[in-house]
Amino acid sequence: MLIFMVYIALFPYIGSGPVWPEDGLEPHYCKHGWYYNLFYINNFVDDPDQSCFGWAWYLANDMQFFVISPLIILPIFHFHIAGVIVILAFLLGTWTATGIMTTHWEIPLSVFDGGVNFMKLYVKPYFRMGPFLVGMYTGYLLYRTNFKHRMSKVAAFFGWVVAAVVACLVLYGQYDDLNGNRVSQEVSSLYNAVHRTLWGACVCWVVFSCANGYGGYINTVLSWKGFIPLSRLTYCTYLVHPIVIYYNQYTKQRLMHLTDIDVIYQFIGNLVVSMMVAFVASLAFESPMMGFEKVIFKKQEKKRR
Numbered sequence: 001m002l003i004f005m006v007y008i009a010l011f012p013y014i015g016s017g018p019v020w021p022e023d024g025l026e027p028h029y030c031k032h033g034w035y036y037n038l039f040y041i042n043n044f045v046d047d048p049d050q051s052c053f054g055w056a057w058y059l060a061n062d063m064q065f066f067v068i069s070p071l072i073i074l075p076i077f078h079f080h081i082a083g084v085i086v087i088l089a090f091l092l093g094t095w096t097a098t099g100i101m102t103t104h105w106e107i108p109l110s111v112f113d114g115g116v117n118f119m120k121l122y123v124k125p126y127f128r129m130g131p132f133l134v135g136m137y138t139g140y141l142l143y144r145t146n147f148k149h150r151m152s153k154v155a156a157f158f159g160w161v162v163a164a165v166v167a168c169l170v171l172y173g174q175y176d177d178l179n180g181n182r183v184s185q186e187v188s189s190l191y192n193a194v195h196r197t198l199w200g201a202c203v204c205w206v207v208f209s210c211a212n213g214y215g216g217y218i219n220t221v222l223s224w225k226g227f228i229p230l231s232r233l234t235y236c237t238y239l240v241h242p243i244v245i246y247y248n249q250y251t252k253q254r255l256m257h258l259t260d261i262d263v264i265y266q267f268i269g270n271l272v273v274s275m276m277v278a279f280v281a282s283l284a285f286e287s288p289m290m291g292f293e294k295v296i297f298k299k300q301e302k303k304r305r
Contacts, residue, residue: 002285015251043123057123064125094129099193109177109188131200138204156214167202236278244274
């Protein structure tokens with residue numbers, strides 16, 4: 001919320017240009033919708049005039065999944081079969097709901113268009129719960145096996161091949177559809193229903209296999225210590241990166257003819273600058289709050305003793 005408030009207040013004054021939004025990017029300076037973000041229900045706001053800090057929809061999803069997580073954690077730890085049934089029920093529910101509504105709204109294979117399909121389908125928790133469920137069960141398995149699950153080299157190799165193929169299908173399966181060769185509505189509905197879960201399963205395989213010693217060179221790369229300080233900036237980078245992108249786009253003085261190289265340069269530039277801004281934001285907002293939190297919890301622990 002601190003970054004949110006600073007962004008709303010200062011963004012209109014930090015740049016200029018022919019297309020610079022003098023009143024900022026948020027409708028009415030978020031006067032009519034800020035409280036949706038405060039209560040983590042902003043992903044249910046469909047009215048553009050009440051939408052605020054748009055990319056925070058994922059924070060709302062995260063909080064909503066966190067709230068319902070005891071419905072999964074408690075059964076799976078105390079009654080494993082019951083927990084698996086609960087996960088499968090949620091999974092079947094999110095697949096069915098996504099497939100039915102994708103068909104009803106006639107949503108194409110790719111819903112990330114920033115428009116009505118994005119608000120209808122992309123940001124709603126009941127349509128994107130699959131990866132959360134797969135991740136919860138993977139975490140449970142890692143805890144129960146204590147990172148000592150054993151499998152044959154053949155099984156590990158087969159798992160990596162399947163994960164790689166499925167991940168590529170999910171990632172590049174939209175290519176023809178995005179280039180104008182629309183697939184049937186049935187295929188679109190099936191893809192939208194299951195692709196997030198499949199992608200989450202592929203990521204979980206990487207985590208599970210690397211944690212249990214079957215990652216090989218991939219585990220070596222992902223375990224590089226240089227990622228540790230960068231990983232601590234990921235949350236703030238997520239919060240500030242759209243601001244960096246908006247600033248870059250709205251301060252341009254002339255039109256650009258984009259080529260593949262231009263896009264690569266823009267991507268790398270936005271990434272690096274976002275990490276730099278995130279470092280400052282982390283020092284200014286995140287680190288003090290984490291320190292304050294540690295002080296409070298330490299005092300509570302001393303009182304209990």
